[in-house]
Amino acid sequence: MLSTANDGELLIERADRIIARRQQWLWPKRIPLGSITTIAGVPGEGKSLVIADIASRVTQAAEFPETENPLGEPGDVLVISGEDDPETALVPRLTVAGADLARIHIVKSVVLAGKGEREFQLDQDIEKLKRVLGENPKIRMVVLDPVTDSLGRIPMYKEQEVRALLRPLRSPDIAIVLVAHLNKKEGLAAIHRVGGAGAFIGLARASWLLATNLETKQRQMLPLKNNYAARATPGLAFELDEVPLQIDGKTELVPRVKWLGESLSDANDILDVSTVRADAKAAAIEFLKEFLGGGPKEANAVREAAKQRGISERTLNRAKADLRVHSSKDGTGAAWTWSLR
Numbered sequence: 149m150l151s152t153a154n155d156g157e158l159l160i161e162r163a164d165r166i167i168a169r170r171q172q173w174l175w176p177k178r179i180p181l182g183s184i185t186t187i188a189g190v191p192g193e194g195k196s197l198v199i200a201d202i203a204s205r206v207t208q209a210a211e212f213p214e215t216e217n218p219l220g221e222p223g224d225v226l227v228i229s230g231e232d233d234p235e236t237a238l239v240p241r242l243t244v245a246g247a248d249l250a251r252i253h254i255v256k257s258v259v260l261a262g263k264g265e266r267e268f269q270l271d272q273d274i275e276k277l278k279r280v281l282g283e284n285p286k287i288r289m290v291v292l293d294p295v296t297d298s299l300g301r302i303p304m305y306k307e308q309e310v311r312a313l314l315r316p317l318r319s320p321d322i323a324i325v326l327v328a329h330l331n332k333k334e335g336l337a338a339i340h341r342v343g344g345a346g347a348f349i350g351l352a353r354a355s356w357l358l359a360t361n362l363e364t365k366q367r368q369m370l371p372l373k374n375n376y377a378a379r380a381t382p383g384l385a386f387e388l389d390e391v392p393l394q395i396d397g398k399t400e401l402v403p404r405v406k407w408l409g410e411s412l413s414d415a416n417d418i419l420d421v422s423t424v425r426a427d428a429k430a431a432a433i434e435f436l437k438e439f440l441g442g443g444p445k446e447a448n449a450v451r452e453a454a455k456q457r458g459i460s461e462r463t464l465n466r467a468k469a470d471l472r473v474h475s476s477k478d479g480t481g482a483a484w485t486w487s488l489r
Contacts, residue, residue: 174289174323175202176215177374177381181288182320184351186372188328188342189358194367194388194405195327196232197241198358199291201405202325203227204247206289213384213407223288224251226280228268230297240402244391253287269300270313281319290317293327296344304344311347326352332428332458338415339372349373356383357415366408370415383411432459432467437488440473444487447475 172181179185179202189195203225204210211217225247232238234254242252257265258273270277281287295314296304302313317324331343338357342349349355355372370383385408390401432454439445439453454464474487 171376172321173218174206175212176218177377178212178215178354178356179289179323179325180353180376181323182318183353183376184314184318184324184326186326186328186342186348186352186355187358187369188330188348188355188372190330193358193360194386194403195358196229196237196293197245197388197403197405198369198386199227199293199325199327200238200241200245200247201407203242203252203289203291204245207248207251208246210246214410219288222248222251224253224284224286226253226255226284226287226290227293228255228291228298229293230267231294240393240395240400241404244393244402244404251286253284268298270298270317271300271302274313274316278316278319281322285321287322289323289325291325291327295326295328295348307345307347307350310345311351314347314351338370338419341419342372357419359415359418361413361418366411368411368413368418370411370413370418372415383413383415385409385411428459428463429466429470431457432463433471435459436464436467436471436473436486440486440488444476444485447484447486450486 173179174181187195187198202212205212205217206219206223206225209217209219209222227238229238234256238254239249242249255268258268258276259265268277277290281290292298299310299313302309304310314324314326326348328348329343330341333341339349339355341357342355349372352373353375354377355374357370357372358367359370360367367386367388368383369386371381374381387406387408388403389406390403392399393402394400435454435457436450439450451461451464454461459467468486472489474489475484476487477484
């Protein structure tokens with residue numbers, strides 16, 4: 149069967165005519181070139197700081213934690229950030245991380261002829277982005293932080309529409325890194341906790357979870373999936389320290405990542421004791437204080453109200469124990485009631 153085709157026909161290639169090639173990496177066994185990588189976690193886990201550290205190593209051709217830098221020469225990084233201000237957050241963090249700022253390109257807006265500016269949106273601006281990448285062959289990494297801010301009119305839960313939007317981003321020599329938040333659905337495998345469409349995980353060839361183990365107080369970067377690694381690549385532990393930086397004539401302490409070495413923790417295990425669990429329990433405690441503030445309530449009514457607010461029974465029971473909610477039979481002895489002591 150020929151590999152040529154007319155308009156509207158299938159383009160088919162015989163496998164024996166396709167030359168195999170090795171998978172290329174930005175960060176060996178962790179972030180592949182030519183593919184999408186997802187880095188996910190709840191707010192405050194250091195996602196943007198990890199991105200700044202990775203970007204710094206790309207621009208300096210510096211070694212990555214636990215491995216070499218395979219690029220051989222410094223590369224450029226394109227950053228599309230919808231949450232962090234370039235002047236007060238991005239540039240200071242990149243500076244203390246050691247980045248070559250001349251190699252960092254930050255998309256601040258889309259200029260409209262005679263109509264001012266607007267935020268970058270993939271559904272409208274992907275061709276502009278592809279043109280920039282084509283004109284700047286030294287770019288090795290593109291960051292969308294968070295990716296949900298760049299979808300435009302495409303709802304983040306629309307699986308096929310998000311896939312169609314993200315698929316054209318892939319380019320052979322560039323790593324596309326999507327920063328994502330976690331959803332609040334307890335009881336799911338860690339890989340299904342990445343918020344928004346399943347495309348954020350499905351299209352990604354590598355995905356990483358950032359979470360803090362509340363038992364050890366240690367931050368972790370743990371694998372969720374890795375399609376190109378023959379064996380499971382271990383996670384990494386890290387901590388955040390602060391570096392003094394002169395800004396506007398004053399000394400400011402700016403956070404950065406300090407890697408601590410490999411971690412053998414499992415994402416499913418650590419997520420069960422991560423800040424997601426802590427945040428859910430805190431919300432359940434506030435619910436109980438509010439719902440029981442006016443006096444005792446039937447236990448079944450409490451459970452039903454909690455369910456309506458998206459609080460699982462397991463989380464509700466943990467909050468009940470922490471708050472020391474009192475359980476007792478009502479005056480008739482027929483129903484259990486909950487009350488604050």
